Amino acid sequence: MTSRNIQKIFAAFKKIIELHHTLCYNKVAIDSLMERCLSFLMHEAHELEFPRFKRDLTSEQMLRVIFDYTAKIANERTLDNVLILMANMGREMVVADRCSVWLIDERSQELFTTVAHGVKEIRLPLRSGLVGHAVETGEPIFIDDAYTDTVYRDVLLSGAIAVDKRTGYRTKAMMVVPFRNNDGVIIGAYQAINKMTEAEVFSGKDLEYLTLAASYSGKSIESVMLQNEIEETQREIIFTMGEIGESRSKETGNHVKRVAEYSYVLALGLGMPQEDAELLKMASPMHDIGKVAIPDSVLKKPGKLTDEEYDIMKAHTVIGYNLLKNSNRRILKTAAVVASQHHEKWNGKGYPNGLREEEIHIFGRITAIADVFDALASDRVYKKAWELDRILNLFKEERGQHFDPRVVDAFFEQLPEIVRIRDTYQDQLPEEAM
Ligand code: C2E
Ligand code: SIN
Ligand code: SIN
Ligand code: SIN
Numbered sequence: 001m002t003s004r005n006i007q008k009i010f011a012a013f014k015k016i017i018e019l020h021h022t023l024c025y026n027k028v029a030i031d032s033l034m035e036r037c038l039s040f041l042m043h044e045a046h047e048l049e050f051p052r053f054k055r056d057l058t059s060e061q062m063l064r065v066i067f068d069y070t071a072k073i074a075n076e077r078t079l080d081n082v083l084i085l086m087a088n089m090g091r092e093m094v095v096a097d098r099c100s101v102w103l104i105d106e107r108s109q110e111l112f113t114t115v116a117h118g119v120k121e122i123r124l125p126l127r128s129g130l131v132g133h134a135v136e137t138g139e140p141i142f143i144d145d146a147y148t149d150t151v152y153r154d155v156l157l158s159g160a161i162a163v164d165k166r167t168g169y170r171t172k173a174m175m176v177v178p179f180r181n182n183d184g185v186i187i188g189a190y191q192a193i194n195k196m197t198e199a200e201v202f203s204g205k206d207l208e209y210l211t212l213a214a215s216y217s218g219k220s221i222e223s224v225m226l227q228n229e230i231e232e233t234q235r236e237i238i239f240t241m242g243e244i245g246e247s248r249s250k251e252t253g254n255h256v257k258r259v260a261e262y263s264y265v266l267a268l269g270l271g272m273p274q275e276d277a278e279l280l281k282m283a284s285p286m287h288d289i290g291k292v293a294i295p296d297s298v299l300k301k302p303g304k305l306t307d308e309e310y311d312i313m314k315a316h317t318v319i320g321y322n323l324l325k326n327s328n329r330r331i332l333k334t335a336a337v338v339a340s341q342h343h344e345k346w347n348g349k350g351y352p353n354g355l356r357e358e359e360i361h362i363f364g365r366i367t368a369i370a371d372v373f374d375a376l377a378s379d380r381v382y383k384k385a386w387e388l389d390r391i392l393n394l395f396k397e398e399r400g401q402h403f404d405p406r407v408v409d410a411f412f413e414q415l416p417e418i419v420r421i422r423d424t425y426q427d428q429l430p431e432e433a434m
């Protein structure tokens with residue numbers, strides 16, 4: 001109950017008391033006034049129990065909202081979830097009834113938004129509505145009442161008011177704030193509808209807050225979109241490069257596919273998080289990329305390598321590392337580690353750096369087993385495929401020597417799945433590959 005209403009009630013009671021003293025014969029007037037007072041009080045009581053209005057956030061509440069949401073948003077990797085969190089943050093910051101974050105889809109010339117988990121996105125033609133107007137001009141839009149506003153009358157009649165007619169909602173105050181990516185290009189807009197405080201209109205402060213949220217949104221959304229796109233592109237490039245590396249040595253493309261799948265199964269078997277296992281799966285196809293620089297005379301030699309030739313061959317790890325190491329991208333950084341370390345051995349007798357035990361990154365230790373298993377289980381230009389039992393015996397011998405004992409244990413635990421992968425991705429033309 002606001003102090004203004006309390007004053008009204010006091011005034012009414014004062015009036016009653018006055019009436020009682022001076023016009024005590026006028027019972028009708030007093031009754032009527034009492035009635036009005038009572039009804040007014042009941043209304044206020046209802047308000048107290050079911051407040052019609054909310055309050056603007058205090059500074060502490062505002063900081064808490066921004067702090068909580070930005071932390072959540074920073075951890076989100078899917079665009080839908082980021083859009084929903086952004087919208088919720090904006091709604092809480094300016095105490096709006098509804099809030100949406102719209103993005104421009106350049107390809108289809110549409111605006112789209114995600115309103116809730118599991119709900120399909122909503123799409124509008126790019127040039128439509130207030131949002132379309134705001135992203136076109138780059139200026140924020142501020143409306144106190146959609147039904148009396150004259151500036152955006154036409155847009156409102158065909159947009160918000162038309163939607164209200166269908167839904168029964170009553171749009172009053174609106175605020176639209178466009179936002180930009182890191183290059184200053186407008187990529188979308190925040191839209192807040194209906195202010196839920198007693199004022200029922202958005203203030204200049206609200207515009208500031210939504211602009212703040214919008215400037216943060218532009219950056220977060222772009223980084224999530226870029227991240228998705230880059231990782232997709234990287235996946236393709238890496239896989240293709242891995243295939244090229246292997247095809248040079250006449251191993252079929254299925255070698256990289258199998259090594260990727262074995263690595264993934266082993267990583268999960270070791271209890272690593274799904275995200276890490278997926279990262280390794282994307283990076284491990286690159287392990288032999290350095291072979292692109294090894295001369296055919298060595299790479300395709302049908303027989304055993306001389307010591308000198310083997311030294312040349314070993315350089316594929318360092319070459320691969322140097323090809324990949326300068327990237328800042330997560331997948332390529334990981335691929336660089338795997339390229340560099342997949343021939344290191346648990347006992348320190350591997351190459352190129354003679355690392356031992358946990359000096360070797362877990363991704364290197366996993367790829368080592370995946371790679372050797374696949375090399376042994378396949379025909380190579382220099383050798384025939386081994387029987388499974390012979391490979392398993394070697395792995396038992398090499399447990400704690402060539403290979404991390406924990407990874408060998410995971411290999412044996414996952415053996416049915418490993419064999420299933422081997423059989424699913426068989427090399428199609430073994431006689432040609434030879
Ligand atoms: P790769 O063919 O992909 O083999 C990967 C790894 O599997 C080898 O690493 C080795 O640890 C294991 N491996 C493959 N075949 C055998 C085998 O018959 N017996 C045993 N015990 N292990 C085997 P490594 O030795 O560092 O070789 C790296 C790469 O050098 C090989 O990749 C392959 O491209 C090449 N290479 C190795 N030895 C020869 C060879 O005698 N002739 C030719 N032409 N290339 C060789
Ligand atoms: C508009 O910007 O007017 C379209 C979005 C809506 O109000 O639902
Ligand atoms: C793991 O997460 O299981 C790998 C930890 C390690 O051995 O480095
Ligand atoms: C090597 O050590 O030369 C490669 C493995 C093999 O062919 O035995």
Ligand code: FE
Nearest residue numbers: 287288342343
């Ligand atoms: Fe290799």
Ligand code: FE
Nearest residue numbers: 287288371375
């Ligand atoms: Fe390989």
